[in-house]
Amino acid sequence: MARLTAENTELALEIIGRYPRPKSALIPLLHLAQEQDGHVTEAAMSHIAELVGVSAAEVLGTASFYEMFKFEPVGRYMVNICTNIACQLMGGEELLEHAESTLGIRPGQTTEDGLFTLEDVECIAACTEAPCLQVNYRYFHKITNPEFDQLIVDLRSGARNDIPPHGTLAKVRQRIPADRRAGVVTPEDTAHPVWLASSQEAQS
Amino acid sequence: MSTTEVPRIITSRFDDQDGHTLARYEATGGYQALRKALGMAPAAVFDEVKAASLLGRGGAGFPAGVKWGLAPAEVWPRYLVVNGDESEPGTYKDRLLMERDPHQLIEGVLLACYAIGCGQAFLYVRGEMPFARERIAAALNDAYAAGYVGRNILGSDFSVDVVLSWGAGAYIVGEETALIESLEGNRGMPRLKPPFFPAAKGLYMQPTIVNNVETLANLPWIISNGGEAFAALGAETSRGTRMFAVSGHVKNPGVFEVEYGVTTFRDLIFSPQYGGGIRNDNAIKAFIPGGASAPWFFEEHLDLPLEKVTVDRAGSMLGSGAIVVMDETTDAVKACLRLVRFFSRESCGKCTPCREGTTWLEKILQRILDGYGRPSDLALLMDVCDNISPGVTWPPKQTTICPLGPSAVSPIASAMERFRSEFDARITQAEQTRISVPVAFPKAVTHA
Numbered sequence: 001m002a003r004l005t006a007e008n009t010e011l012a013l014e015i016i017g018r019y020p021r022p023k024s025a026l027i028p029l030l031h032l033a034q035e036q037d038g039h040v041t042e043a044a045m046s047h048i049a050e051l052v053g054v055s056a057a058e059v060l061g062t063a064s065f066y067e068m069f070k071f072e073p074v075g076r077y078m079v080n081i082c083t084n085i086a087c088q089l090m091g092g093e094e095l096l097e098h099a100e101s102t103l104g105i106r107p108g109q110t111t112e113d114g115l116f117t118l119e120d121v122e123c124i125a126a127c128t129e130a131p132c133l134q135v136n137y138r139y140f141h142k143i144t145n146p147e148f149d150q151l152i153v154d155l156r157s158g159a160r161n162d163i164p165p166h167g168t169l170a171k172v173r174q175r176i177p178a179d180r181r182a183g184v185v186t187p188e189d190t191a192h193p194v195w196l197a198s199s200q201e202a203q204s
Numbered sequence: 205m206s207t208t209e210v211p212r213i214i215t216s217r218f219d220d221q222d223g224h225t226l227a228r229y230e231a232t233g234g235y236q237a238l239r240k241a242l243g244m245a246p247a248a249v250f251d252e253v254k255a256a257s258l259l260g261r262g263g264a265g266f267p268a269g270v271k272w273g274l275a276p277a278e279v280w281p282r283y284l285v286v287n288g289d290e291s292e293p294g295t296y297k298d299r300l301l302m303e304r305d306p307h308q309l310i311e312g313v314l315l316a317c318y319a320i321g322c323g324q325a326f327l328y329v330r331g332e333m334p335f336a337r338e339r340i341a342a343a344l345n346d347a348y349a350a351g352y353v354g355r356n357i358l359g360s361d362f363s364v365d366v367v368l369s370w371g372a373g374a375y376i377v378g379e380e381t382a383l384i385e386s387l388e389g390n391r392g393m394p395r396l397k398p399p400f401f402p403a404a405k406g407l408y409m410q411p412t413i414v415n416n417v418e419t420l421a422n423l424p425w426i427i428s429n430g431g432e433a434f435a436a437l438g439a440e441t442s443r444g445t446r447m448f449a450v451s452g453h454v455k456n457p458g459v460f461e462v463e464y465g466v467t468t469f470r471d472l473i474f475s476p477q478y479g480g481g482i483r484n485d486n487a488i489k490a491f492i493p494g495g496a497s498a499p500w501f502f503e504e505h506l507d508l509p510l511e512k513v514t515v516d517r518a519g520s521m522l523g524s525g526a527i528v529v530m531d532e533t534t535d536a537v538k539a540c541l542r543l544v545r546f547f548s549r550e551s552c553g554k555c556t557p558c559r560e561g562t563t564w565l566e567k568i569l570q571r572i573l574d575g576y577g578r579p580s581d582l583a584l585l586m587d588v589c590d591n592i593s594p595g596v597t598w599p600p601k602q603t604t605i606c607p608l609g610p611s612a613v614s615p616i617a618s619a620m621e622r623f624r625s626e627f628d629a630r631i632t633q634a635e636q637t638r639i640s641v642p643v644a645f646p647k648a649v650t651h652a
Contacts, residue, residue: 018367020324020408023389027372031331052389065391065552067373068331080332084293085496086451086528088542122375122546123293123496124332127451127526128458137334169334172341174368180354182363185281185323187408192280193321195362196246 003047008032011173012051018176020186022052030063034167039070067121070166075110075117077155078166079103080134083120086127095131096120098145102152115156117166136166210437213445214421215461217305224339226346229307235352237427238311241318242360249319253423255431257443261297262287262378262416263495263524265442265512272320274403275411281323282411284316285387285402286420288329288336289371289378293496293546294526296449296459298417302329302336305421306343310366312420314353315427317364320413324365326387331371341368375550379606380414381406382552393554394606418447418525439465441513446522448472448510452491452529456480462510469493470506473529486531490622494523496543497611499598500618519598536623537630540615541569547612558609561592565612575638577631582620589613 004012012032016025029051033044040063042056049056063069081099083092100106103116110117126132129141133148140151154160164171217223217232229235241249254269275282286309290298301309313325329337344366347353355363374392376382381395384407399405406412422444426434435443442464449459450472460478462471473479473491482488490500499520501508508514515522530539548562565588568581578584586596593600593610596617600610620627630637 018365021388024369024387026389027331027386028370031370031372054389062389062391063372065374065393066331066371069372083542084546085492085539085542086294088539089452089528089530089534122549123291123295125290125296125299125330127294127296127449127528130451130457134332137332139335169331169370170337170341171334172338172345174341174344175348176354176365177348180348180351182324182355182365184365185283187281187410189323190280192278193323195318195360196321198361 002037002041002043004033004036004044004051008036009047009051012048016051018184020184023054023058026052026054026059026062027066030059030066030069031167031169034069035169036167038076038165038167039073073110073114074166076115076165077135077163078117078119078137080119080121080124080137082122082124082126082130082132082134084123086123087130087132090130092131095133095143095145095148099148102149116152135160136163137169138163210445210463211425212461213425213434214301214305214308214418214447217308218300223304224306224343226307226343226350229305233428234307234424235311237424238314238318238352239358241315241427242358242362246319246321249315249427252427252431253319256422256426256434257431258419258422258426258434259442259512260416261418261422261446261525263292263497263521265522268415268419271403271415272316272413274401275320275413276404279411280321282321282413283407284313284320284322284325285380285383285407285412285414286313286325286327286417287378287380287383287414288327288333288417289383290330290333290417290524291375291378292524292526293543294449294451294492294528295495295524296451297447297525299330299333299336300459301417301421301447302333303339306336306340307347308421308424309340309417310343310347310353312423313366314357314364315423316413316415316420318362322364322413324367326367326369326407328377328383328387329368329370331373337368337370344368374552375546376552376606376608379608382606383414384412391552393552396605437463439509439511442511442522446510446525448525448527450479450527450529452527453483453486453531453534454479454481454529455483465509465511467510468507469501469510469527472510472527473506479529482529482531484531486533489530489532489534490536490618491530492526492528494521495526496546497521497607497614498523499614500622502622516599536619536626537569537573540619541566541573543615544569544612547608551608551612555604555606555609557592557603558612561588561609562612564588565616569616572627572630575630575634575636577627577634579631581631582624582627585616586620589616 045059046056107120222228258268377392382392386392402412548566553559593613
């Protein structure tokens with residue numbers, strides 16, 4: 001619950017190094033902070049501001065625009081039920097209502113044991129598999145009420161250890177090997193792309 | 205209708221469990237288009253894409269070759285931004301392309317960078333799709349190691365880094381100038397155009413081409429088989445094939461790659477190989493032909509071909525290839541409210557007509573549904589719509605910077621025109637339809 005760890009700071013610097021302007025790394029870095037602490041803390045935002053070279057207020061300014069960033073602790077599992085049109089037609093709102101009664105909370109709330117936060121969300125691009133939901137952004141398709149209850153039982157008991165705690169998204173990260181790296185192209189690099197130039201020479 | 209002889213251009217590896225791996229990609233012709241392109245002049249690659257008449261697959265349907273050509277000559281560097289922020293309700297294709305065939309997308313990105321002369325590419329994936337990101341990260345790591353991406357690609361003087369970037373939950377970031385803002389680390393609010401047409405002034409104020417995932421996924425096939433072969437498929441104003449997600453009240457919801465023009469909405473919704481008809485053999489009430497922003501179509505539109513100009517002229521759009529089917533049991537007011545609520549929640553707040561307008565549209569529809577509708581509400585709804593999109597026409601006019609505001613008008617205009625009686629009934633029978641007295645909502649006052 002603090003600044004980024006040494007390991008994450010290193011990762012953050014690697015990510016910053018891929019962009020022509022450091023601020024472009026803000027969203028990936030905020031995700032890194034959320035992965036570390038489960039939500040985005042003020043200390044982490046201040047740290048990110050230092051790393052990127054903007055004010056902490058600017059970091060919050062960007063972060064607060066985006067739905068996925070949470071600034072207060074949320075449940076270990078974020079249960080996001082889609083109620084948009086394709087899911088609504090196939091019972092998404094009824095599924096949400098069922099989830100409310102199973103978990104005993106309304107959308108936006110967290111269970112007392114700190115395990116689940118419920119949200120009703122907009123379309124998550126699984127429209128042919130309606131009604132659908134995500135737990136920590138992992139998909140569950142064509143969910144019935146009994147299947148939902150079983151999922152909650154499994155998550156409570158720890159049987160679903162394939163779903164990491166809230167904040168962890170992709171577990172595979174991009175790594176650009178130093179010897180294969182083409183390099184960042186900043187707006188100041190106004191040179192003609194070499195492969196265009198050589199092809200023009202070849203033609204003339 | 206026969207579809208057997210139509211090639212699957214972008215979904216050819218979808219049935220393979222290992223379609224996402226470099227080994228499978230290479231074994232099925234992968235990166236051969238890149239090899240071929242490196243033996244051609246960049247301008248020749250560009251010409252093939254122009255010859256293909258490839259329409260952008262993100263929603264607006266702007267020809268990709270024309271878009272590329274809008275970058276001002278001799279202004280460097282140029283950037284490529286890949287729009288993988290798929291979030292238009294009903295749309296389900298880009299996520300599949302990223303998850304099941306990431307190398308095809310990467311090869312498309314490389315071909316575009318080579319042809320346009322982009323110094324760096326940014327592949328922006330929607331935040332809520334970590335699996336797609338894992339697949340792309342793994343594919344990029346493999347492609348870098350194999351020499352397909354990065355410095356001196358396949359021993360040539362073509363070098364470009366493809367950087368995987370990602371969002372954090374905001375529909376509006378699918379709009380290209382908002383995407384650029386997000387990629388610069390800002391709040392994802394659209395920029396005023398002109399002057400900020402991305403091709404001229406985009407990322408870091410440099411010429412930037414923003415292309416949709418599906419658009420770029422077509423490039424390897426186009427370069428391998430030639431632009432003419434691609435243009436031979438489909439219809440006059442819509443070449444090639446297109447992915448459509450058919451969802452809602454159909455027996456067999458699914459994502460299908462079909463040839464433009466020869467296939468109709470009726471085929472997609474009723475044919476056994478596609479949607480398979482309406483559930484319980486119910487009657488069809490309406491369908492959305494191109495995502496939540498598109499005006500609704502009805503039974504009389506079923507025989508229209510899937511072709512841009514025809515659908516535009518009929519008063520809607522193919523948009524992002526999202527067909528949502530509603531059967532006769534659908535409550536038009538409820539469906540309408542849900543769509544409007546989406547736009548209200550996703551409005552970025554920059555333009556007043558959209559920020560305030562969508563908020564009020566949602567509130568008014570909600571009270572109609574809750575049994576507190578006022579006789580004046582329907583006229584009020586249309587008045588608010590008119591303030592966002594003057595005249596409520598198609599194609600829509602707008603008092604806003606981007607099309608999100610007018611998009612909220614589409615479902616209201618459609619539902620009110622066709623199912624006005626359902627709205628009227630909700631209001632005249634308001635007291636009977638009230639479920640309970642809401643605590644936080646004041647009792648409706650009827651204005652004379």
